Amino acid sequence: MQINKIAVIGAGIMGHGIAHTYAQYGFNVVLVDTNDEILKQARNESINEIDMLTEEGLVTDEVDIVLSRMQFTTDLKNSVSDVDYVEEAVSEDLDLKKDIYKKLDKFCPSHTILASNTSFLPIRDLAAATRRSDKVIGAHWVNPPHIIPLVELVPTSDTSDETIQTTVELHKSCNKAPAVLARDAHGFMPRLLAVLLNEAIACLEEGLASAEEIDKMVSNSFGFRLPTLGPLRGLDYWNLELFKAATDHLVVEYNDERYRSPKLVETMVEQGKLSMKVGEGFYNYKDVDILQLRLERDRKYCKQLKVLRDAGAI
Numbered sequence: 001m002q003i004n005k006i007a008v009i010g011a012g013i014m015g016h017g018i019a020h021t022y023a024q025y026g027f028n029v030v031l032v033d034t035n036d037e038i039l040k041q042a043r044n045e046s047i048n049e050i051d052m053l054t055e056e057g058l059v060t061d062e063v064d065i066v067l068s069r070m071q072f073t074t075d076l077k078n079s080v081s082d083v084d085y086v087e088e089a090v091s092e093d094l095d096l097k098k099d100i101y102k103k104l105d106k107f108c109p110s111h112t113i114l115a116s117n118t119s120f121l122p123i124r125d126l127a128a129a130t131r132r133s134d135k136v137i138g139a140h141w142v143n144p145p146h147i148i149p150l151v152e153l154v155p156t157s158d159t160s161d162e163t164i165q166t167t168v169e170l171h172k173s174c175n176k177a178p179a180v181l182a183r184d185a186h187g188f189m190p191r192l193l194a195v196l197l198n199e200a201i202a203c204l205e206e207g208l209a210s211a212e213e214i215d216k217m218v219s220n221s222f223g224f225r226l227p228t229l230g231p232l233r234g235l236d237y238w239n240l241e242l243f244k245a246a247t248d249h250l251v252v253e254y255n256d257e258r259y260r261s262p263k264l265v266e267t268m269v270e271q272g273k274l275s276m277k278v279g280e281g282f283y284n285y286k287d288v289d290i291l292q293l294r295l296e297r298d299r300k301y302c303k304q305l306k307v308l309r310d311a312g313a314i
Helices: 013-024 035-053 062-068 094-107 123-127 161-172 188-205 211-219 222-237 240-254 263-270 290-310
Strands: 003-009 028-032 068-074 086-089 113-116 136-141 152-154 177-180
Touching: 003 013, 013 028, 013 035, 013 062, 013 068, 013 086, 013 136, 035 062, 062 068, 086 094, 086 161, 094 113, 094 123, 113 123, 113 161, 113 240, 123 136, 136 161, 152 161, 161 177, 188 211, 211 222, 222 240, 222 290, 240 263
Parallel strands: 003 028, 003 086, 028 068, 086 113, 113 136, 152 177
Antiparallel strands: 136 152
8 A cells, every 4th residue: 555645643752753754755734733822833843843854855846845745734634534534632531532533544545554652551442442442553663753663563463464564564664663563562662661661760769879870870871781782682792591591580689570581581591591691582593693683782882882972962
């Protein structure tokens, strides 16, 4: 399925950034909200953000060209009558979203895909408000959406393969990094983030270190590594047996079961799937040049290090 025109519903922080990102990559976009003042602010903020992206060399078209592909309106019914894809980005209110989905199902062409930017509400509940559950999918962007690459895609059991593939290709064409969940789940990406944030706050609460020192420890260690490897590949560069030993120690030290590793870790350790060094961890490395992989990783680290030093961040 080809996407030509897109509607974004909700012109707040996420909505306007999503809208002008689509416009930057050549799509005709209509940004819809119930308030003219919000739309005016969204247009002004889009101009500032596009100008900044242009200065950083991330946008090639002038701001006027990008804006020429955008419409700003309060007319939901007529604005979505000819769109191929809708990104809903209103506030996290399930009843509000369901009401919007009922209207979109009525006003949009039958082929239109309906996507939601929700970070934790169940997509299946939104799909149930329509007669096109095969064309409903979660498409969760990360703030600021015009910069952060990830778009978390959350299909339901009814979402068609065509809908998933079309949504993946749409976001790839905008230089995004779409990641598809295997099933509809509550807040997958925020779930990962919640563990880190809660633990950081707990360390501050317990007086282990100041807020500044905690941020420094995270951003200059595993926070530095995560952009290159991600958490699971990062463990493959380490050793799963050592990781399990460390988490087992935390369980005993703090008398707290929340530190215990998932059952999968114990199973992998028993099977000898410990790291890239032994040929298998979360990934398979049996036919891979391990030394070359490490050198490529280190080159990426060096580029990050140069950027941070040049910016005076460290």
